[in-house]
Protein backbone atom coordinates (compact mmCIF):
# COMPACT_ATOMS: atom_id res chain seq x y z
CA UNK A 1 0.00 0.00 0.00
CA UNK A 2 2.95 2.35 -0.03
CA UNK A 3 4.31 4.37 -2.88
CA UNK A 4 7.20 2.75 -4.65
CA UNK A 5 9.72 3.31 -7.43
CA UNK A 6 9.28 -0.28 -8.61
CA UNK A 7 9.64 -0.17 -12.41
CA UNK A 8 6.56 -2.30 -12.89
CA UNK A 9 4.32 0.18 -11.07
CA UNK A 10 2.36 2.28 -13.57
CA UNK A 11 -0.30 4.11 -11.60
CA UNK A 12 -0.92 4.65 -7.89
CA UNK A 13 -3.68 6.18 -5.81
CA UNK A 14 -2.32 7.43 -2.50
CA UNK A 15 -4.90 8.48 0.07
CA UNK A 16 -7.27 9.40 -2.75
CA UNK A 17 -10.35 11.25 -1.51
CA UNK A 18 -13.42 12.75 -3.20
CA UNK A 19 -16.23 14.62 -1.49
CA UNK A 20 -18.99 15.95 -3.75
CA UNK A 21 -20.55 19.10 -2.30
CA UNK A 22 -24.33 18.85 -1.87
CA UNK A 23 -26.48 21.76 -2.94
CA UNK A 24 -27.36 23.78 0.17
CA UNK A 25 -30.97 24.10 1.27
CA UNK A 26 -32.46 27.21 2.85
CA UNK A 27 -31.98 25.62 6.26
CA UNK A 28 -28.29 24.99 5.47
CA UNK A 29 -27.88 28.62 4.46
CA UNK A 30 -29.48 29.81 7.71
CA UNK A 31 -27.41 27.41 9.81
CA UNK A 32 -24.32 27.98 7.67
CA UNK A 33 -23.79 24.26 7.22
CA UNK A 34 -22.16 22.51 4.28
CA UNK A 35 -22.81 18.90 3.35
CA UNK A 36 -20.89 16.64 1.02
CA UNK A 37 -21.19 13.11 -0.32
CA UNK A 38 -18.14 11.27 1.05
CA UNK A 39 -17.85 9.16 -2.09
CA UNK A 40 -14.20 8.12 -1.71
CA UNK A 41 -12.03 8.37 1.40
CA UNK A 42 -8.34 7.59 1.73
CA UNK A 43 -8.10 5.03 -1.06
CA UNK A 44 -4.73 3.42 -1.80
CA UNK A 45 -4.14 1.20 -4.80
CA UNK A 46 -1.31 0.27 -7.11
CA UNK A 47 -1.60 -0.83 -10.74
CA UNK A 48 1.33 -2.73 -12.19
CA UNK A 49 2.31 -3.75 -15.71
CA UNK A 50 0.71 -6.99 -16.84
CA UNK A 51 -1.52 -7.28 -13.76
CA UNK A 52 -5.24 -6.89 -13.13
CA UNK A 53 -6.53 -5.37 -9.89
CA UNK A 54 -10.25 -5.85 -9.23
CA UNK A 55 -12.15 -3.22 -7.28
CA UNK A 56 -15.28 -4.86 -5.91
CA UNK A 57 -18.25 -3.43 -4.05
CA UNK A 58 -21.98 -2.95 -4.28
CA UNK A 59 -23.62 -0.09 -6.13
CA UNK A 60 -22.86 3.32 -4.62
CA UNK A 61 -19.67 2.23 -2.84
CA UNK A 62 -17.51 4.68 -4.82
CA UNK A 63 -15.94 2.41 -7.45
CA UNK A 64 -16.71 4.58 -10.48
CA UNK A 65 -15.56 7.66 -8.61
CA UNK A 66 -12.18 5.99 -7.99
CA UNK A 67 -11.87 5.21 -11.72
CA UNK A 68 -12.87 8.72 -12.74
CA UNK A 69 -10.42 10.23 -10.29
CA UNK A 70 -7.64 8.01 -11.64
CA UNK A 71 -8.62 9.03 -15.19
CA UNK A 72 -8.50 12.67 -13.94
CA UNK A 73 -12.05 13.29 -15.14
CA UNK A 74 -12.74 14.85 -11.72
CA UNK A 75 -10.54 17.01 -9.56
CA UNK A 76 -9.74 15.26 -6.29
CA UNK A 77 -10.51 16.52 -2.81
CA UNK A 78 -7.36 15.01 -1.34
CA UNK A 79 -4.60 12.50 -1.83
CA UNK A 80 -2.34 11.94 -4.78
CA UNK A 81 -2.24 10.16 -8.15
CA UNK A 82 1.21 9.01 -9.25
CA UNK A 83 2.17 7.93 -12.74
CA UNK A 84 5.46 6.05 -12.62
CA UNK A 85 6.05 7.49 -9.18
CA UNK A 86 5.52 11.12 -10.23
CA UNK A 87 2.67 13.08 -8.69
CA UNK A 88 0.31 14.18 -11.46
CA UNK A 89 -2.57 16.63 -11.68
CA UNK A 90 -3.91 17.73 -15.07
CA UNK A 91 -4.74 21.41 -15.31
CA UNK A 92 -5.33 21.98 -19.04
CA UNK A 93 -6.84 20.22 -22.03
CA UNK A 94 -3.34 19.62 -23.38
CA UNK A 95 -2.17 18.00 -20.15
CA UNK A 96 -5.34 15.93 -20.08
CA UNK A 97 -4.74 14.60 -23.59
CA UNK A 98 -1.18 13.69 -22.64
CA UNK A 99 -2.40 11.87 -19.55
CA UNK A 100 -5.24 10.14 -21.40
CA UNK A 101 -2.68 8.83 -23.89
CA UNK A 102 -1.28 6.78 -21.02
CA UNK A 103 -4.36 6.08 -18.88
CA UNK A 104 -7.56 5.13 -20.70
CA UNK A 105 -11.01 4.37 -19.37
CA UNK A 106 -13.60 1.85 -20.61
CA UNK A 107 -17.15 2.57 -19.52
CA UNK A 108 -19.98 0.29 -18.53
CA UNK A 109 -22.34 1.17 -21.36
CA UNK A 110 -20.69 0.79 -24.77
CA UNK A 111 -23.72 2.29 -26.49
CA UNK A 112 -23.57 5.51 -24.49
CA UNK A 113 -19.82 5.79 -24.95
CA UNK A 114 -19.96 5.60 -28.77
CA UNK A 115 -21.51 8.44 -30.73
CA UNK A 116 -24.47 6.98 -32.70
CA UNK A 117 -24.03 9.32 -35.68
CA UNK A 118 -20.45 8.26 -36.36
CA UNK A 119 -19.00 5.10 -37.84
CA UNK A 120 -16.49 2.81 -36.15
CA UNK A 121 -13.88 4.18 -38.57
CA UNK A 122 -14.54 7.70 -37.27
CA UNK A 123 -14.24 6.70 -33.60
CA UNK A 124 -11.00 4.80 -34.08
CA UNK A 125 -9.45 7.37 -36.43
CA UNK A 126 -10.13 10.08 -33.88
CA UNK A 127 -8.48 8.09 -31.09
CA UNK A 128 -5.41 7.47 -33.24
CA UNK A 129 -5.16 11.10 -34.38
CA UNK A 130 -5.66 12.69 -30.96
CA UNK A 131 -2.95 10.66 -29.32
CA UNK A 132 -0.55 9.86 -32.16
CA UNK A 133 -0.33 12.37 -34.92
CA UNK A 134 2.54 10.45 -36.44
CA UNK A 135 1.28 10.31 -40.01
CA UNK A 136 1.69 6.51 -40.26
CA UNK A 137 -0.48 4.24 -42.35
CA UNK A 138 -3.93 5.03 -40.92
CA UNK A 139 -5.74 2.25 -42.74
CA UNK A 140 -3.28 -0.36 -41.46
CA UNK A 141 -3.57 1.03 -37.91
CA UNK A 142 -7.38 0.82 -38.04
CA UNK A 143 -7.27 -2.76 -39.25
CA UNK A 144 -4.76 -3.68 -36.58
CA UNK A 145 -6.93 -2.19 -33.81
CA UNK A 146 -10.00 -4.17 -34.87
CA UNK A 147 -7.96 -7.33 -35.27
CA UNK A 148 -6.58 -6.86 -31.74
CA UNK A 149 -10.11 -7.01 -30.35
CA UNK A 150 -11.07 -9.94 -32.62
CA UNK A 151 -13.46 -7.99 -34.86
CA UNK A 152 -12.38 -9.66 -38.05
CA UNK A 153 -12.26 -9.23 -40.93
CA UNK A 154 -11.87 -5.53 -40.01
CA UNK A 155 -13.49 -4.25 -43.22
CA UNK A 156 -16.76 -5.83 -42.11
CA UNK A 157 -16.87 -3.44 -39.14
CA UNK A 158 -15.06 -0.26 -40.13
CA UNK A 159 -17.93 1.50 -41.86
CA UNK A 160 -20.70 0.31 -39.56
CA UNK A 161 -22.52 2.53 -37.08
CA UNK A 162 -22.69 1.55 -33.39
CA UNK A 163 -26.37 0.52 -33.63
CA UNK A 164 -25.46 -2.04 -36.30
CA UNK A 165 -23.31 -3.96 -33.81
CA UNK A 166 -24.21 -6.18 -30.85
CA UNK A 167 -23.45 -5.05 -27.28
CA UNK A 168 -20.36 -7.26 -27.14
CA UNK A 169 -19.08 -5.94 -30.47
CA UNK A 170 -19.64 -2.35 -29.32
CA UNK A 171 -17.68 -2.99 -26.14
CA UNK A 172 -14.88 -4.45 -28.29
CA UNK A 173 -14.90 -1.25 -30.36
CA UNK A 174 -14.72 0.79 -27.14
CA UNK A 175 -11.72 -1.31 -26.08
CA UNK A 176 -10.13 -0.86 -29.53
CA UNK A 177 -10.63 2.89 -29.23
CA UNK A 178 -8.93 2.88 -25.82
CA UNK A 179 -6.05 0.87 -27.30
CA UNK A 180 -5.76 3.47 -30.07
CA UNK A 181 -4.16 5.75 -27.49
CA UNK A 182 -1.53 3.03 -26.80
CA UNK A 183 -2.10 3.33 -23.07
CA UNK A 184 -0.12 1.77 -20.24
CA UNK A 185 -3.14 1.52 -17.94
CA UNK A 186 -6.77 0.64 -18.63
CA UNK A 187 -9.50 1.55 -16.15
CA UNK A 188 -12.43 -0.73 -16.97
CA UNK A 189 -15.58 0.34 -15.11
CA UNK A 190 -17.93 -2.67 -15.05
CA UNK A 191 -16.98 -3.45 -18.67
CA UNK A 192 -19.18 -6.54 -18.95
CA UNK A 193 -22.06 -5.86 -16.59
CA UNK A 194 -24.38 -4.56 -19.33
CA UNK A 195 -23.55 -7.39 -21.71
CA UNK A 196 -25.40 -10.61 -22.19
CA UNK A 197 -24.17 -13.23 -19.72
CA UNK A 198 -23.20 -15.50 -22.61
CA UNK A 199 -20.67 -13.03 -24.05
CA UNK A 200 -19.17 -11.65 -20.83
CA UNK A 201 -16.49 -14.29 -20.63
CA UNK A 202 -15.36 -13.55 -24.18
CA UNK A 203 -14.80 -9.87 -23.39
CA UNK A 204 -12.99 -10.67 -20.11
CA UNK A 205 -10.80 -13.15 -21.97
CA UNK A 206 -10.03 -10.46 -24.53
CA UNK A 207 -8.96 -8.06 -21.75
CA UNK A 208 -6.81 -10.78 -20.21
CA UNK A 209 -5.18 -11.46 -23.56
CA UNK A 210 -4.45 -7.74 -24.01
CA UNK A 211 -3.00 -7.54 -20.52
CA UNK A 212 -0.58 -10.30 -21.40
CA UNK A 213 0.32 -9.27 -24.93
CA UNK A 214 0.54 -5.52 -24.32
CA UNK A 215 1.71 -5.71 -20.69
CA UNK A 216 -1.17 -3.45 -19.68
CA UNK A 217 -1.96 -2.49 -16.09
CA UNK A 218 -5.72 -3.00 -15.65
CA UNK A 219 -8.16 -1.82 -13.01
CA UNK A 220 -11.25 -4.03 -13.29
CA UNK A 221 -14.28 -2.62 -11.52
CA UNK A 222 -17.13 -4.97 -10.75
CA UNK A 223 -19.92 -5.73 -8.31
CA UNK A 224 -19.48 -9.43 -9.15
CA UNK A 225 -16.84 -10.82 -6.81
CA UNK A 226 -16.93 -14.18 -8.64
CA UNK A 227 -15.62 -12.56 -11.80
CA UNK A 228 -12.85 -10.89 -9.77
CA UNK A 229 -11.57 -14.30 -8.76
CA UNK A 230 -11.63 -15.48 -12.34
CA UNK A 231 -10.05 -12.44 -13.92
CA UNK A 232 -7.97 -10.45 -11.43
CA UNK A 233 -4.58 -11.11 -9.85
CA UNK A 234 -5.43 -8.93 -6.87
CA UNK A 235 -8.80 -7.99 -5.38
CA UNK A 236 -9.70 -4.92 -3.35
CA UNK A 237 -13.07 -4.64 -1.65
CA UNK A 238 -14.71 -1.26 -1.16
CA UNK A 239 -17.56 -0.38 1.16
CA UNK A 240 -19.20 3.04 1.49
CA UNK A 241 -16.25 4.93 0.06
CA UNK A 242 -13.49 3.07 1.91
CA UNK A 243 -11.28 0.08 1.13
CA UNK A 244 -12.05 -2.72 3.58
CA UNK A 245 -10.03 -5.71 2.37
CA UNK A 246 -7.32 -6.57 -0.13
CA UNK A 247 -5.02 -9.34 -1.18
CA UNK A 248 -4.48 -11.82 -3.97
CA UNK A 249 -7.80 -12.73 -5.58
CA UNK A 250 -7.71 -16.37 -4.62
CA UNK A 251 -7.23 -15.56 -0.94
CA UNK A 252 -9.78 -12.75 -0.76
CA UNK A 253 -12.48 -14.80 -2.46
CA UNK A 254 -11.73 -18.17 -0.87
CA UNK A 255 -10.86 -17.08 2.68
CA UNK A 256 -12.45 -13.63 2.96
CA UNK A 257 -11.62 -11.89 6.22
CA UNK A 258 -13.81 -8.80 6.39
CA UNK A 259 -17.46 -9.35 7.36
CA UNK A 260 -18.53 -7.23 4.39
CA UNK A 261 -16.58 -9.38 1.92
CA UNK A 262 -18.31 -12.39 3.46
CA UNK A 263 -21.65 -10.73 2.94
CA UNK A 264 -20.80 -10.00 -0.71
CA UNK A 265 -19.80 -13.61 -1.30
CA UNK A 266 -22.83 -14.99 0.51
CA UNK A 267 -25.14 -12.82 -1.57
CA UNK A 268 -23.39 -13.61 -4.89
CA UNK A 269 -26.02 -15.08 -7.22
CA UNK A 270 -24.23 -18.37 -7.83
CA UNK A 271 -22.03 -19.41 -4.93
CA UNK A 272 -20.78 -22.51 -6.81
CA UNK A 273 -18.97 -20.22 -9.19
CA UNK A 274 -16.99 -18.90 -6.29
CA UNK A 275 -16.34 -21.73 -3.96
CA UNK A 276 -15.57 -24.63 -6.25
CA UNK A 277 -14.46 -27.52 -4.07
CA UNK A 278 -13.29 -25.31 -1.26
CA UNK A 279 -15.53 -24.15 1.55
CA UNK A 280 -14.41 -20.65 2.49
CA UNK A 281 -15.79 -21.20 5.97
CA UNK A 282 -13.66 -24.26 6.54
CA UNK A 283 -10.32 -22.73 7.43
CA UNK A 284 -8.37 -19.89 8.98
CA UNK A 285 -9.35 -16.66 10.55
CA UNK A 286 -12.56 -16.15 8.61
CA UNK A 287 -14.29 -19.12 10.20
CA UNK A 288 -13.30 -17.82 13.65
CA UNK A 289 -14.79 -14.47 12.77
CA UNK A 290 -18.00 -15.95 11.55
CA UNK A 291 -18.54 -18.17 14.47
CA UNK A 292 -18.15 -15.05 16.54
CA UNK A 293 -20.63 -13.18 14.43
CA UNK A 294 -23.15 -15.90 13.73
CA UNK A 295 -25.38 -15.16 16.73
CA UNK A 296 -26.28 -11.86 15.13
CA UNK A 297 -26.10 -12.95 11.53
CA UNK A 298 -29.44 -11.40 10.70
CA UNK A 299 -27.87 -7.96 11.15
CA UNK A 300 -25.75 -8.67 8.06
CA UNK A 301 -28.56 -7.60 5.74
CA UNK A 302 -29.74 -4.07 5.22
CA UNK A 303 -28.90 -1.11 3.05
CA UNK A 304 -25.64 0.71 2.39
CA UNK A 305 -25.42 3.88 4.50
CA UNK A 306 -25.85 7.48 3.43
CA UNK A 307 -22.54 8.91 2.31
CA UNK A 308 -23.63 12.40 3.32
CA UNK A 309 -23.43 11.38 6.97
CA UNK A 310 -21.47 8.13 6.87
CA UNK A 311 -21.53 6.02 10.06
CA UNK A 312 -18.82 6.88 12.58
CA UNK A 313 -16.02 4.40 13.30
CA UNK A 314 -16.30 1.46 10.92
CA UNK A 315 -18.76 2.41 8.18
CA UNK A 316 -20.00 -1.18 8.10
CA UNK A 317 -20.91 -1.31 11.79
CA UNK A 318 -24.69 -0.79 11.41
CA UNK A 319 -24.83 -3.91 9.19
CA UNK A 320 -22.05 -5.99 10.70
CA UNK A 321 -22.97 -9.29 12.35
CA UNK A 322 -19.74 -9.19 14.37
CA UNK A 323 -19.80 -5.54 15.49
CA UNK A 324 -18.26 -4.70 18.88
CA UNK A 325 -18.70 -1.50 20.92
CA UNK A 326 -15.51 0.16 19.64
CA UNK A 327 -16.61 -0.39 16.01
CA UNK A 328 -19.03 2.54 16.17
CA UNK A 329 -16.38 4.96 17.42
CA UNK A 330 -12.94 3.92 16.11
CA UNK A 331 -12.06 3.89 12.42
CA UNK A 332 -10.42 0.51 11.74
CA UNK A 333 -6.94 0.58 10.25
CA UNK A 334 -5.75 -2.00 7.68
CA UNK A 335 -4.49 -5.05 9.58
CA UNK A 336 -2.56 -8.01 8.24
CA UNK A 337 -4.44 -11.28 8.18
CA UNK A 338 -2.89 -14.60 9.13
CA UNK A 339 0.17 -15.71 7.23
CA UNK A 340 -0.79 -14.89 3.65
CA UNK A 341 1.51 -12.07 2.51
CA UNK A 342 -0.36 -8.99 1.35
CA UNK A 343 -3.75 -10.04 2.74
CA UNK A 344 -5.25 -7.30 4.92
CA UNK A 345 -8.59 -6.15 6.27
CA UNK A 346 -9.69 -2.92 7.93
CA UNK A 347 -11.55 -4.61 10.77
CA UNK A 348 -10.99 -4.62 14.53
CA UNK A 349 -11.55 -8.37 14.69
CA UNK A 350 -8.00 -8.81 13.44
CA UNK A 351 -6.19 -6.62 15.91
CA UNK A 352 -3.38 -8.64 17.39
CA UNK A 353 -4.00 -11.67 15.14
CA UNK A 354 -1.18 -11.08 12.60
CA UNK A 355 1.69 -13.54 12.28
Ligand SMILES: Nc1ncnc2c1ncn2[C@@H]1O[C@H](COP(=O)(O)OP(=O)(O)O)[C@@H](O)[C@H]1O
Nearest residue numbers: 020037039058059060061062063064065066307
Ligand atom coordinates in the same frame (compact mmCIF):
# COMPACT_ATOMS: atom_id res chain seq x y z
N1 LIG B 1 -21.07 13.74 -9.71
C1 LIG B 1 -21.55 13.39 -8.52
N2 LIG B 1 -22.13 14.31 -7.69
C2 LIG B 1 -22.60 13.96 -6.47
N3 LIG B 1 -22.55 12.71 -5.98
C3 LIG B 1 -22.01 11.76 -6.74
C4 LIG B 1 -21.47 12.04 -8.06
N4 LIG B 1 -20.99 10.88 -8.58
C5 LIG B 1 -21.20 9.92 -7.65
N5 LIG B 1 -21.81 10.45 -6.57
C6 LIG B 1 -22.17 9.72 -5.34
O1 LIG B 1 -20.99 9.11 -4.86
C7 LIG B 1 -21.28 7.82 -4.33
C8 LIG B 1 -20.44 6.80 -5.04
O2 LIG B 1 -20.89 6.70 -6.39
P1 LIG B 1 -20.15 5.80 -7.49
O3 LIG B 1 -18.70 6.11 -7.47
O4 LIG B 1 -20.87 5.98 -8.76
O5 LIG B 1 -20.38 4.33 -6.91
P2 LIG B 1 -20.34 2.91 -7.66
O6 LIG B 1 -19.62 3.07 -8.93
O7 LIG B 1 -19.64 2.01 -6.67
O8 LIG B 1 -21.77 2.49 -7.85
C9 LIG B 1 -22.78 7.61 -4.50
O9 LIG B 1 -23.40 7.99 -3.29
C10 LIG B 1 -23.13 8.58 -5.60
O10 LIG B 1 -24.47 9.01 -5.48
Ligand code: SF4
Nearest residue numbers: 314317320327347348
Ligand atom coordinates in the same frame (compact mmCIF):
# COMPACT_ATOMS: atom_id res chain seq x y z
S1 SF4 C 1 -14.55 -3.22 12.51
FE1 SF4 C 1 -16.28 -4.01 13.67
S2 SF4 C 1 -18.14 -3.34 12.58
FE2 SF4 C 1 -16.37 -3.12 11.19
S3 SF4 C 1 -16.37 -5.00 10.04
FE3 SF4 C 1 -14.97 -5.30 11.75
S4 SF4 C 1 -16.25 -6.20 13.38
FE4 SF4 C 1 -17.64 -5.39 11.83
Ligand SMILES: [Mg+2]
Nearest residue numbers: 063064065189
Ligand atom coordinates in the same frame (compact mmCIF):
# COMPACT_ATOMS: atom_id res chain seq x y z
MG1 LIG D 1 -20.26 2.58 -10.88
